[in-house]
Amino acid sequence: MKSFPNQFLWGVSTSSYQIEGAIHSGGRGESIWDRFSSLPGRIADGSSGEMACDHYHNWEEDLGLIQEMGAGAYRFSTAWPRIQPLGSGRFNTEGLQFYSRLVDGLLSRGIEPWLCLNHWDLPQALQEKGGWTNRDTAMRFVEYGWKVLEVLGDRVKHVIPHNEPNVLSILGHGIGIHAPGLQDASACFASAHHLNLSHGLVSRELKICQSDLQLGPVVSLQPVIEQDRDQNASERLDALWNKMFLDPVFFGTYPEILEEELKPWIHEGDSEILQFKPDFFGLNHYTVMRAQSSGKSALGVRIMETPAGLPVTDSGWEIRPEAMLEQLLEFRERYGDVPIYITENGCSSPDQSDASGEVQDPLRTQYLRDYLAAGLEAMEQGVDLRGWFFWSLLDNFEWAEGYTKRFGLIYVDYETQQRIPKDSYRFVQKLIQENTLPD
Numbered sequence: 001m002k003s004f005p006n007q008f009l010w011g012v013s014t015s016s017y018q019i020e021g022a023i024h025s026g027g028r029g030e031s032i033w034d035r036f037s038s039l040p041g042r043i044a045d046g047s048s049g050e051m052a053c054d055h056y057h058n059w060e061e062d063l064g065l066i067q068e069m070g071a072g073a074y075r076f077s078t079a080w081p082r083i084q085p086l087g088s089g090r091f092n093t094e095g096l097q098f099y100s101r102l103v104d105g106l107l108s109r110g111i112e113p114w115l116c117l118n119h120w121d122l123p124q125a126l127q128e129k130g131g132w133t134n135r136d137t138a139m140r141f142v143e144y145g146w147k148v149l150e151v152l153g154d155r156v157k158h159v160i161p162h163n164e165p166n167v168l169s170i171l172g173h174g175i176g177i178h179a180p181g182l183q184d185a186s187a188c189f190a191s192a193h194h195l196n197l198s199h200g201l202v203s204r205e206l207k208i209c210q211s212d213l214q215l216g217p218v219v220s221l222q223p224v225i226e227q228d229r230d231q232n233a234s235e236r237l238d239a240l241w242n243k244m245f246l247d248p249v250f251f252g253t254y255p256e257i258l259e260e261e262l263k264p265w266i267h268e269g270d271s272e273i274l275q276f277k278p279d280f281f282g283l284n285h286y287t288v289m290r291a292q293s294s295g296k297s298a299l300g301v302r303i304m305e306t307p308a309g310l311p312v313t314d315s316g317w318e319i320r321p322e323a324m325l326e327q328l329l330e331f332r333e334r335y336g337d338v339p340i341y342i343t344e345n346g347c348s349s350p351d352q353s354d355a356s357g358e359v360q361d362p363l364r365t366q367y368l369r370d371y372l373a374a375g376l377e378a379m380e381q382g383v384d385l386r387g388w389f390f391w392s393l394l395d396n397f398e399w400a401e402g403y404t405k406r407f408g409l410i411y412v413d414y415e416t417q418q419r420i421p422k423d424s425y426r427f428v429q430k431l432i433q434e435n436t437l438p439d
């Protein structure tokens with residue numbers, strides 16, 4: 001089978017801090033990524049999201065490019081510090097108006113908005129009070145969510161509370177390579193529990209406000225392979241990365257091997273809050289992981305580099321499309337039949353514009369082709385896959401890698417802010433038009 005079902009939803013994903021720029025404009029407050037990027041040595045090229053794709057000013061052009069691609073949905077995130085600069089108290093009308101215009105712009109072009117409330121850019125003012133390690137942040141998050149829905153809820157029907165809470169908690173609080181840059185096991189577990197708690201709280205509250213809302217978690221799942229090398233480390237990494245954020249949603253529990261470490265943060269009655277039947281699950285998937293025990297890591301485990309000789313993307317992530325099939329089947333086995341959307345999939349490649357101003361990115365096209373084929377295979381095996389969002393619309397600020405890694409279907413010349421659709425953009429355009437994997 002090479003054709004996708006008729007109703008299959010094609011989309012493209014971005015996130016606020018990675019594309020918006022304009023960090024000092026429109027009344028936006030400081031985010032933890034502004035602060036983290038300003039620290040020496042944290043970002044590969046010493047950059048920040050200060051300018052990024054200046055999407056805050058170029059959003060109409062960007063929406064035009066989504067429309068031309070033929071995508072039926074756009075997944076974006078609202079920046080909490082743009083909407084509520086201090087993370088509590090006053091809301092910023094200018095910020096809310098920006099997203100309101102964006103949503104209108106999407107709808108008028110026939111594109112469904114899929115809104116994510118937290119793609120990691122927490123207001124710095126809340127970090128000063130402990131950020132996600134503070135239980136109170138979960139309540140602040142609910143208030144922010146209420147406001148966003150009050151303003152956009154008449155037009156937005158799909159909401160994702162958190163993008164990859166696992167990455168935020170593990171890389172941001174345990175390993176320290178993302179904001180807020182902590183290397184502390186307790187901070188990792190505290191933030192994990194509070195993110196999970198806030199997911200349950202906000203999901204319930206938003207459903208009360210708007211019963212037709214479609215809500216679901218988005219987690220990056222990556223199979224831990226070659227477990228024989230270090231069984232304990234593999235089980236631990238799998239529990240931390242793949243289970244600590246979905247077991248609570250589906251079962252109201254945590255993986256047994258992590259219970260002791262999470263216990264200090266759990267209050268009576270939390271289990272009922274954690275469990276929430278989602279309308280869909282959003283899978284972000286890129287690669288696989290190999291685990292190794294490590295005394296030097298606060299979490300006792302390290303994610304190994306891809307061994308030499310294997311096919312990798314420009315980020316060094318192993319290209320292994322069969323892992324996506326495996327992941328989809330494993331998810332269904334553990335959590336049951338839930339409508340699934342691929343909410344992120346894509347790869348970095350060292351793209352450049354050539355003499356004629358074109359950008360050829362054969363590695364990306366091949367990567368997408370192979371991963372899409374794995375998705376088709378999963379559907380043949382009965383997985384309820386409903387749609388696919390490519391990461392990403394534009395080259396953008398790739399967190400600790402700065403601008404050194406390009407993930408876009410569209411090339412961005414950061415000097416001029418010129419957008420150049422890459423060959424992969426045309427591949428996706430054809431794919432959407434024909435709803436079939438092109439030859």
Ligand code: FCB
Nearest residue numbers: 015163164167220391398
């Ligand atoms: C995911 C993030 C996204 C982007 C891609 C490459 O983990 O959600 O923001 O950085 O990886």
